[in-house]
Amino acid sequence: MxxxxxxxxxxxxxxxxxxxxxxQGYWVRGVDLKRHEFAESPADEFVVGDLRDPRLVAQVIDRKFDEVYQLAADMGGAGFVFTGENDAAIMHNSALINLNVLEELRHKGVGKVFYSSSACIYPEYNQLDPSKPVTAEDSAYPAMPDSEYGWEKLFSERLYFAYHRNYGMDVRVARFHNIFGIEGTWEGGREKAPAAMCRKVAEAPEGGVIEVWGPGTQTRSFLYVDECLEAIERFMRSDYIGPLNIGSEEMISINDLARMTIEISGKNLSIRNVPGPTGVQGRNSDNTRIREKLGWAPHRPLREGMERTYAWVAEQVAKKQKAKEAIAQ
Ligand code: NAD
Ligand code: GDD
Structure with missing residues (x-):
């Protein structure tokens, strides 16, 4: 096994x-600061602990695992990473996790280790025009990410590649481009645009208005979580170590994402653009390399994922509303 x-x-x-x-029949140990908010974890063992603590890391990496997936990070959407208010915590917390995990893996050995970097490592100067963002993997340098979150990811990517070069560690470094779907953060300040749009639309009364940050002309692409997992699996099975974009090439403006969500809901709502943290003006995944290296690329339409996500978020909104009403009675 x-x-x-x-x-x-x-x-x-x-x-x-x-x-x-x-x-798929693996024996799995999960570790996190917290238990999963929306589902009972089927992990064989789930350790609640802090990966910033090297003693906890030594405890959870107590053997040579066949595969390690390093997804823990202090992260969130534009409202969390682009305000500047969380910069020190993001850099400190996420860097410590990666430093600790890699060093322990060096001692205990590992089959393969997967690291989730981000599209946020790409230079701002290539993402100023919403209609023509550049995110080919080799466009990362000269580096100029627009956020400290992006700089930490770039540092940590380099750390994984250094462990590969100096200690022969078998690494896989992916750059995720805005992954979304059910059972993800949908409120509280860390939610990303797809979940935020779903929540705002689900909460709005018929005939109401939803607020969208920025001019709404900024572009992104969004990848449904199932295809992200498929890409991770194919990447882990390949011989390529990365960096590799894992994202969708279906670019859309944020106002169009809001319109799509409204259409899915069947409600009659309008959009008001308001000031807010926007991040780069344009971003889309360049999937040339994933096609070349894996002979495959994500291809499912955004609308399909948004329909599933809207249904799930609307359910959460309704549950919360019911709970509030029960307390009020
Ligand atoms: P998430 O916030 O839902 O999951 C990250 C988890 O790490 C959280 O459950 C958090 O509690 C845990 N964590 C944070 N600090 C920890 C610590 N000190 N010790 C133990 N656990 C800790 O985020 P996600 O969307 O599932 O993202 C997973 C990874 O992919 C992250 O590294 C993120 O930076 C990266 N990524 C995600 C996206 C995206 O669009 N979701 C895009 C680019 C990169
Ligand atoms: N979150 C959010 N909430 N974004 C909104 C909202 C809202 O209510 N309204 C408009 N937006 C706009 C943001 O201003 C931004 O321009 C765009 O939607 C996308 O925002 P997010 O989905 O929050 O983040 P991002 O795409 O800029 O960056 C995310 O993806 C990166 C990888 O591609 C973040 O999660 C990063 O941490 C991640 O690495």
Missing amino acids: KTALVCGAGGFIGGHLVKKLKA
Whole structure:
């Protein structure tokens, strides 16, 4: 039986990954600061602990795992990473996790280790025009990410590659481009645009208005979590160590994402653009390399994922509303 350690198992992508690995017959240990908010983890062992603490890291990496997935990070959407208010914590917390995990893996050995970097490492100067963002993997340098979150990811990517070069560690470094789906953060300030749009639309009264940050002309692409997991699996099976974009090439403006969500809901709502943290003006995944290296690339339409996500978020909104009403009675 193959063994896997999932760091960040209580989070969005980590939670989905644990389910998939268990369905494939792995023995899985999950570790996170917290248990999963929306689903009981099927992990064989789930350790609630802090990966910034090297003693906890030595405890959870107590053997040579076949596969380690390092997804733990202090992260969130534009409202968390682009305000500047969380910069020190993001850099400190996420860098410590990666430093600790890699050093322990060096001592205990590992089959393969997967690291989730981000599209946020790409230079701002290539993402100023919403219609023509550049995100080919080799465009990362000269580096100029627009956030400290992006700089930490770039540092940590380099750390994984250094452990590969100096200690022969078998690494896989992916750059995720805005992954979304069910059982992800949808409120509280760390939610990303797809979940935020779903929440705002679900909460709005018929005929109401939803607020969208920025001019709404800024572009992104969004990848549904199932295809992200498929890409991770194909990447882990390949001989390529990365860096590799894992994202969708279906670029859309944020106002169009809002319109799509409204259409899915069947409600009659309008959009008001308001000031807010926007990040880069344009971003889309360049999938040339993933096609070349894996002979495959994500291809499912955004609308399909948004329909599933809207249904799930609307359910959460309704549950919360019911709970509030019960307290008020
Ligand atoms: P998430 O926030 O849902 O999951 C990250 C998990 O890490 C959280 O459950 C959190 O509690 C845990 N964590 C944070 N600090 C920890 C610590 N000190 N010790 C133990 N656990 C800790 O985020 P996600 O969307 O599932 O993202 C997973 C990974 O992918 C992250 O590294 C993120 O930076 C990266 N990524 C995600 C996206 C995306 O769009 N979701 C895009 C680019 C990169
Ligand atoms: N979160 C959010 N909430 N974003 C909104 C909202 C809202 O209510 N309204 C408009 N937006 C806009 C943001 O201003 C931004 O321009 C765009 O939607 C996308 O925002 P997010 O989905 O929050 O983040 P991002 O794409 O800029 O960056 C995310 O993806 C990266 C990888 O591609 C973040 O999660 C990063 O941490 C991640 O690395």
